[in-house]
Structures are given as C-alpha cells and as structure tokens.
Amino acid sequence: MSSTRIRRAGRKTGPKPRFTREDVINAAVELGIDRFTLGAVAAKLGIATSAMYRLFESRDALVDACLAQAAAEISMIMLDDELPWPELLRNWAETTWNICEKYPGLDITIFQYTQSFSHVQGFTQHAMGILMAQGFARSEALFALDFIGDTVLATHIGMSAMQHSPEGMDIVARTITELSAETLLDNRDRWNPQRGFLDAKVEFIIAGLRQQLGQRATEKT
Structure with a gap:
C-alpha cells in the first residue's frame, strides 16, 4: 500500500x-x-x-481500490492443495459471504463493475488447479467457482434487502411455514434468518457436481 x-x-x-x-x-x-x-x-x-x-x-478509481482491498483479504486465504473439493467450495462460499458482510455494498458493486473479477484472478486460478487435480475439467472448475460465488452474492443481496424490511422478513417466514406444511418438507430447518437458504443451495450445487463427476468416472470404466 x-x-x-x-x-x-x-x-x-x-x-x-x-x-x-x-x-x-x-x-x-x-x-x-x-x-x-x-x-x-x-x-x-x-x-x-x-x-x-x-x-x-474519480469515484470509479476509489471503487476499484475498495474492491482490490477486499480481494486482497480473499487472496490471503491459504488454499490447501489436499483439501477435498467439496470443502474447498464450502470454504469459498463462506469466505465470499463473510467478505460481503465486512464490506457493505460489495455484493452489488461486484455485479456492476466487471473489472472486479480481475482482482481475484490469482486466487481463482489456484482454486481451479486444486479442482482440476481432483477430476474437474478446466471449464467445470471455473463454472463451479463462478456458480458458487454468484449464488452467495445474489443471496446476500436478497437477505440484506429483506433485513432492512421487517415486513419482508415476516412474509418470507410465513411463506416458508406454509410451503413446509403443504409439501410435507421441513424447509424451516434449511432456512437461516441471516443467510436464507444459502447453505442448502451450496449443498445442492455440490451434490450436482458430485453426480456429474461420478457419471464421468463410470463412463470411463
């Protein structure tokens, strides 16, 4: 600095x-x-x-500096090359959420400033390398990281908006209760007042990726 x-x-x-x-x-x-x-x-x-x-x-220059500072904190995370890929993706989701909590407005700004992704290029390449070493194609590794990241950002934007509207949170809570009763699914166990359905979404993505990798392994045998 x-x-x-x-x-x-x-x-x-x-x-x-x-x-x-x-x-x-x-x-x-x-x-x-x-x-x-x-x-x-x-x-x-x-x-x-x-x-x-x-x-x-300019203001844009200051925004870019803010994004660079946030990205630097992400890049300081030590990625374990031996970490199983599901844990890596869970850690990526958790890190993205926490950095959004620390930097108000980061979630929306990332979508508005396409150059923001250049600040995490090194981290992304490292993470992609770990995924590829565990069976992911390059395009799949990039897709997995991008999908998880976008899911966290979109969820954070939505939850931040609802938390600023108590009426909105009440409506969501009632809707989840009604859907749980109608479908016999205990969606309430998956709902977090601060994070919404984020954790369930991440696990859903991981399950889909695991199935895809398993199918490929079966086809090769």
Missing part, C-alpha cells in the same frame, strides 16, 4: 492533520461501496473533496 500522505485543508493552527490512501478507502467502505460519494467521504475525513483527487482521479 502507498504511504503517500497529503494534508487536510481548513486548519491553520497547530499540527497539520494528514490522511492517507488507506484512510480514504476505509471511509468509503464504512459508507458503503455501492453508495458512497466523494463528498461524503471527504466530509467523513474532515477534508476538502478536491484534496482526494491527488490520490483518486
């Missing part, structure tokens, strides 16, 4: 305060990556908006 510092504007006495690139990124993250404005970030830091342009030429 750059240690470049520039001085705040507006104070004429005493030590001159400073702010860093990291200060700007963290302020944007706290405000929400999908909704911050440069003016709001500047106000949070107590500086002039124009001062930030020495570090970030």
Whole structure:
C-alpha cells in the first residue's frame, strides 16, 4: 500500500492533520461501496473533496481500490492443495459471504463493475488447479467457482434487502411455514434468518457436481 500522505485543508493552527490512501478507502467502505460519494467521504475525513483527487482521479478509481482491498483479504486465504473439493467450495462460499458482510455494498458493486473479477484472478486460478487435480475439467472448475460465488452474492443481496424490511422478513417466514406444511418438507430447518437458504443451495450445487463427476468416472470404466 502507498504511504503517500497529503494534508487536510481548513486548519491553520497547530499540527497539520494528514490522511492517507488507506484512510480514504476505509471511509468509503464504512459508507458503503455501492453508495458512497466523494463528498461524503471527504466530509467523513474532515477534508476538502478536491484534496482526494491527488490520490483518486474519480469515484470509479476509489471503487476499484475498495474492491482490490477486499480481494486482497480473499487472496490471503491459504488454499490447501489436499483439501477435498467439496470443502474447498464450502470454504469459498463462506469466505465470499463473510467478505460481503465486512464490506457493505460489495455484493452489488461486484455485479456492476466487471473489472472486479480481475482482482481475484490469482486466487481463482489456484482454486481451479486444486479442482482440476481432483477430476474437474478446466471449464467445470471455473463454472463451479463462478456458480458458487454468484449464488452467495445474489443471496446476500436478497437477505440484506429483506433485513432492512421487517415486513419482508415476516412474509418470507410465513411463506416458508406454509410451503413446509403443504409439501410435507421441513424447509424451516434449511432456512437461516441471516443467510436464507444459502447453505442448502451450496449443498445442492455440490451434490450436482458430485453426480456429474461420478457419471464421468463410470463412463470411463
């Protein structure tokens, strides 16, 4: 990270305060990556908006920096080359969810900024290598990671929206109860008030992939 510092504007006495690139990124993250404005970030830091342009030429540049910081945390995860592929995919789902929780607005922003995926390219290639070593074709490995990632992001967006609407959560809870009674399926056991049906969705995807790999193994024998 750059240690470049520039001085705040507006104070004429005493030590001159400073702010860093990291200060700007963290302020944007706290405000929400999908909704911050440069003016709001500047106000949070107590500086002039124009001062930030020495570090970030535009809002998009600051968004990209926020995405890069989030991706760096994902890339720091140690991938065990011996980890069974179902556990790798579960870990990928859990990591994606947790990073969305830590970085408000990240889920929506990832879909809005296609360049965001470039920040996790190294991690993705490593994970694909582990999957391919366990029988996945290259295209299947990429599909599995992408499918899990998209499922987590979409679920997080939906759950975040519902959690901001108590009425919406009540409607969903009642609907699940009614469907459980009508279909004799205990869907309530799969429902999590914070994560929805995420864990069940991930297991459904893993089951489908396991079946596909098993069919291929059978065809080869």
